[in-house]
Every structure is written in C-alpha cells, then in structure tokens.
Amino acid sequence: MSLTVDQKPLLEIKRLTKHFPVKNPIGLTEATVKAVNDVSLHLYEGETYGLVGESGCGKSTMGRTILRLTEPTDGKALFNGTDIFQLSSKQLQKMRQDLQMVFQDPYSSLNPRKRIGDIIEEPMIIHKLGSKKERIERVMDILQKVGLQPEAYYRYPHEFSGGQRQRIGLARALVVNPKLIICDEPVSALDVSIQSQIINLLEDIQEEFNLSYLFIAHDLSVVRHISDRIGVMYLGKMMEEAPTDLLFAAPSHPYTQALLSAIPLPNPAIKQERITLRGEIPSPMNPPSGCIFHTRCPFVMDVCKKELPATKEITDGHFVACHLH
Known part of the structure; x- marks a missing residue:
C-alpha cells in the first residue's frame, strides 16, 4: 500500500491503557492486571497493521478495548478524528457500523x-x-x-x-x-491449508471493499504475508514497530529477534540459529521495573533494570523501545 505524504490515519491509538482489578472473595481489590500499558499506534485507510506477541501480551485485549467491548482505563482511540472512548452508547452504536470484529473462535461467536x-x-x-x-x-x-x-x-x-x-x-x-475490521487471531484455530484460504480471502475482500485491518496474531509467518506494518507487543507494551519487510530484514529489539528466529525455514539445508529466551514471562500483575523484557533479555544491562526505555525512531518508520539503541 502506498501512502501520500499528508494522509491522515484512519485509526489512531494514543497511550491506550487497560488494567483489570483482581478482587478477593469479599470484593476488595488486591492487585491489578496491567494487560495493556501505554500503547500507541496508527493505521491508515486500506492498510493492514499486524499486531503480534506471545499469548498473554495484551494484543487481544487491545483489540477488544478499541471497540469498547471492554472499557479502557486510559488513553484515546481516534477513528476519523473522533475519540471512540468519549462516545455515548447511542453514538457508539452508530459508529460500530464502520468498526467490526472477526473473533478467534468462530463457533462460540455464532448463535447455534x-x-x-x-x-x-x-x-x-x-x-x-x-x-x-x-x-x-x-x-x-x-x-x-x-x-x-x-x-x-x-x-x-x-x-x-x-x-x-x-x-x-x-x-x-x-x-x-465497514471501514475497519479487527481480526482477532482469525486463523489460529484452523488447519494450515485452510489458513491460506482465509488469508487470501481477506486480501481479496480488502481490495474489493477498500478495507483496513488490524490483524492480531501470534504466527509471524501469517502476519508477514498479509501485513503492511507490524507492531510487536510484550507484556502489555509495544517493543518495536516497522514496515513488514524492514522488520524481517533488520529486527532491532532482542525480543523481535527471538520471535523471528523461531520461524521454521522450508529449506532443511539452511541452518538457522535459534535464540532461546530463558525464564518465564513475568506476571502482568507485577511487571519488572525498568524495561519489562530485561528478565529474559540476552543483552541486559544495568540501565535496563532501572529505566524504562523511550521509543525511538531509528530509521524512517522503524520504532524501537530498547536501551541498545
């Protein structure tokens, strides 16, 4: 997809935050699950934005929160300049004609x-x-x-x-x-042969209807095929964002590098070095201080444990939140 210089985003997410309270048996809040933490992104008309990450990173919560299937804790979601989070129920219902969702489990989303x-x-x-x-x-x-x-x-x-x-x-x-469809892992439960049929169908329909997709998935090979740009999430935070070809050619965040190294190559003659992340994913109720990835990062430094890295644009359209850059 080609963009004009002055093209405005169809959807613009600004510092979206979604926290879930954890209550004890008598109804008092004991802790907070920080499912999505200060995430920003934008999506243009006719574009497919791929959102990837491990299970539990908050990508599905983000998709549901944008449509207000769950209410946000903080942030803005601007659709054609209108903040979805500030709409009344009546205004939201009218806007939902332009905003639709395809769910991960099609059977549970259909009335039997x-x-x-x-x-x-x-x-x-x-x-x-x-x-x-x-x-x-x-x-x-x-x-x-x-x-x-x-x-x-x-x-x-x-x-x-x-x-x-x-x-x-x-x-x-x-x-x-609609103008925008949020696809929440629409092919993850399907056989590989069926996955390719659905992906090709999504692409054909996008061209015919001039649709925009926010495509949520954990399979990077699928996301690579369909997406114009990709955002990589970890534990509720955005780690890296770049055009698809650039992200796969020059991944800059250690977490992105580890994800890409896990993609199997179709040629057995090519040996690929797998980056293995040690340790378990920290709890979103008690995320690490500083960079949330530092407990599993192979390049961790002292500063990573103390300071949250700022998101920097290292090349045109390529953003990364890492102290290495």
Whole structure:
C-alpha cells in the first residue's frame, strides 16, 4: 500500500491503557492486571497493521478495548478524528457500523439456535439498513463473496467446518460495509491449508471493499504475508514497530529477534540459529521495573533494570523501545 505524504490515519491509538482489578472473595481489590500499558499506534485507510506477541501480551485485549467491548482505563482511540472512548452508547452504536470484529473462535461467536442467514442479517437490522428483501439480497451476495453457497443461508452453525464458520464470521462483519475490521487471531484455530484460504480471502475482500485491518496474531509467518506494518507487543507494551519487510530484514529489539528466529525455514539445508529466551514471562500483575523484557533479555544491562526505555525512531518508520539503541 502506498501512502501520500499528508494522509491522515484512519485509526489512531494514543497511550491506550487497560488494567483489570483482581478482587478477593469479599470484593476488595488486591492487585491489578496491567494487560495493556501505554500503547500507541496508527493505521491508515486500506492498510493492514499486524499486531503480534506471545499469548498473554495484551494484543487481544487491545483489540477488544478499541471497540469498547471492554472499557479502557486510559488513553484515546481516534477513528476519523473522533475519540471512540468519549462516545455515548447511542453514538457508539452508530459508529460500530464502520468498526467490526472477526473473533478467534468462530463457533462460540455464532448463535447455534439461529440460521446463518439470520446471523448475518442481524447487524443490518440493528443498524436499520434496507428492507427485508434488500437485506436478504445483501446476505446472499455477501455469502457468495466469502465463498459460500446460497443454501448456507438456511443452515445452522454446527453444519459447517471451522474454515466455513470463519467465512460466516467475516460475512457478518462485511454485511454493514465497514471501514475497519479487527481480526482477532482469525486463523489460529484452523488447519494450515485452510489458513491460506482465509488469508487470501481477506486480501481479496480488502481490495474489493477498500478495507483496513488490524490483524492480531501470534504466527509471524501469517502476519508477514498479509501485513503492511507490524507492531510487536510484550507484556502489555509495544517493543518495536516497522514496515513488514524492514522488520524481517533488520529486527532491532532482542525480543523481535527471538520471535523471528523461531520461524521454521522450508529449506532443511539452511541452518538457522535459534535464540532461546530463558525464564518465564513475568506476571502482568507485577511487571519488572525498568524495561519489562530485561528478565529474559540476552543483552541486559544495568540501565535496563532501572529505566524504562523511550521509543525511538531509528530509521524512517522503524520504532524501537530498547536501551541498545
């Protein structure tokens, strides 16, 4: 995707923070889980931004918080210049026509008692789009675009495979013609062959509908294929952000280097040195002082244990939060 110099972000996240209170049996707060901590990013129209990291790093929480499926603790989420976090319930419902989500587990996000046609049509009813006839025609058209037959309209979720259910979830998101779709690990539960079908489908639909994606995943090979830029999260913080090709060619944060070294190469003749991170991921209830990665970093220095590294732009569009730079 090519960007003009003066192009403004479609979505701009500023210092997003989400903390969850941990309460004891009598309801008193004993601790706080710092799921997302002061994270900023921006996403342009027609772009795919890949958000990666280990399980528990806060990437899914971030996606859900942007849509206010969970309420933020602090920060801003500007969509076309409007702060999502400041909207009333009525204003938020109207904006959600432009903001949709595809969930990790398609089966749990589909009502097993409803036919597929009714599930896909429901967002149009909520947003009061079209007559009954126009809605049915729209659903039939969307089913075809995501690669499902018209008879799927009359069937139930349990009659479909995992890949087909994910297509249904995508159809439900597309039916209201959104501008941004947050994809929360949409292919992680699917077979590799089905993953490639869904990824190719997402790319085809993006071009046809001029969509923007926030693509959340832990599989770097998948993210590399679909993303224009990638952000790497660890324990609720953004470690590194760069255009996809630059991140894979010159990873600058030790955590990013370790993640990339874990990607298997298809050529057995090529030997790759694996970077093994020692120790367990610290608890988000009690993150380390200074750089949160210092307890597992192979290049740790004294300053890392005391001071939180600032995020610096080391080359054009390449940001990293590390005392090595």
